[in-house]
Amino acid sequence: MAADPEDIVNWQRLDPQTTTSGLLRASDVPLLSAIGVCHVINLAPDDNPLALPDEAGLLAQAGMNYTYIPVPFDAPTEDHYAAFVQALDQADGPVHVHCIANWRVSAFFYRYHRDVLGMADDDARALLERQWTPETSDNPSAPQWARFIASPED
Incomplete structure (x- = not known):
């Protein structure tokens, strides 16, 4: 098997x-x-x-399955997250999840690791923070993401 292609944008x-x-x-x-x-x-x-034009077609030509869950950066919802969890559960074999900057993805995986897999919050947070920290980001949409990833007990 080939080595990880770490020259892909924000690879993890x-x-x-x-x-x-x-x-x-x-x-x-x-x-x-x-x-x-x-x-x-x-x-x-x-x-x-x-966005990559005809991503679904390019992946199909390469023999990969594709799931498209368009998450507006300024408005992530519980429906988006539920679709993500379902797509992960249904994926057969190695899966790659991406967005534009790996911020949506890292936030979704933070919740998935913590809430579905039961990973310790500090460990899940460390994976998130390899990409970004919504609570301290100056991005105008960061407050929505901080609320989106907040623990259910918060």
């Missing part, structure tokens, strides 16, 4: 079966295939100017 390996990144380029598709990715989940809306 979470475990042997799960990788994440920011935006994908057409040249990244064969790199994902080479490391055995079977399923790609995209959380970025197609109307983003940095």
Whole structure:
């Protein structure tokens, strides 16, 4: 198997079966295939100017399954998160999840690790903070993300 393609934007390996990144380029598709990715989940809306045109078609040509869950950066919802959890549960084989900057993805995985897999909050938070920290970000949408990832007890 090929080495991780760390030149993909904001690349991160979470475990042997799960990788994440920011935006994908057409040249990244064969790199994902080479490391055995079977399923790609995209959380970025197609109307983003940095989105990969015909991503679904390029992945299908490479033999990968594709799930599209467009999450507006300024308005993540529980429905988006539920669709993400369902897509992860249904993925058969290694999965790659991406958006534009790996911020949506890292926030979704933070909740998934903490709330579904029962990972210790500090460990889940460390994975999130490899990409960003919504609570201290100066991005105008950061407050929505801080609320989105807050623990149910908060």
